[in-house]
Amino acid sequence: MKRREESKAPRGYDWPRALRAGTGAAWPIFLGYVPIGVAFGVLAQKGGLGPFEVGLMSLLVFAGSAQFIAVSMLAAGAGASAVVATTFVVNLRHLLMSSALAPHLHQVGHGWLALFAYGITDESFAVNHARFSRGGWHWRPALAVNQSACAVWVTGTMAGAWAGRFIPQGAFGIDYALIAMFLCLLVFQLRGRRHAVTAAISGALAVGLSLVLPGNAYIILSTVLAATFGTLALRGRAGGRGGASEGTRNP
């Protein structure tokens, strides 16, 4: 099994090179995860969790916003089932990201796929999908993006729980790192009129829905509605001119 994959890997991506390429692509994620991770650690420590407990949650869950919500729910005395159910709903959006990555990972074995799935976050998804669409990307550096981001997240949250009180807030505008990264990755995704229209509809819907719906349900809803509209509009126009079917996809 493993041997077969080895032979399919492009020469360029043995593990050491994959690790270098992956961490090279992931550094904007690190920049964003450090302050958010530290902030989470500080909050969790105020809620009575030690560095070890914080690290264990970051390792087992690895999902920023859900962890923030869980810690504040626990501090407010919420029950286990409520915390787990909320986590499920908050993280359900990964279903879409995992689906969108699947066509790019068709040659990967089940074991590696299971490991890869663990590291799918908003950020790693955005970086890896942009690279896969551009071409020349491979599951090994993509896995390195996921795992190195996870390592930074675990370390950052533990550091926050341990020493967060001594770190100044808002230095170097680091709070803006992830927004700036998402903006640029969005630009990479605007590969034609249809993508731009879909993004505009999704963004407008998300703003509107975020004002009326509790939690982050607006992300899934507006994404599904806008992508469906974009697909239907494409179908309506005589069989997909200028769409994904232009041959950039692997069979």
Place this chain on the structure above:
Amino acid sequence: MSAETDYILIILGMGAVTYLPRWVPLFALSRRRLPGWVLDWLDLIPAAVLSALVLPALVTSGEPRHFDLFRPELYVAVPTFLFALKTRSLGGSVVLGMGLYWLLS
């Protein structure tokens, strides 16, 4: 049951329900030949999801959220977005965005 065991069980539960939506589509879809319209749909997901993540962060604030256009997040987003369009540089956009945000807030 001790508080420690409770906590371990909670994060194990959180880990499981977070992992499943990440893994099921990869497992179910990666070996399959998907019809063209599904590929078209999946191809639009990143643009839609990124826009849905970032726009509310620029023009809403508070809990519960309300519409709010007077925020450095939005002012900084305009030059950052234009810079990204022009240069297509991820690193440059992140550094520019952080620098401007630092100056303005």
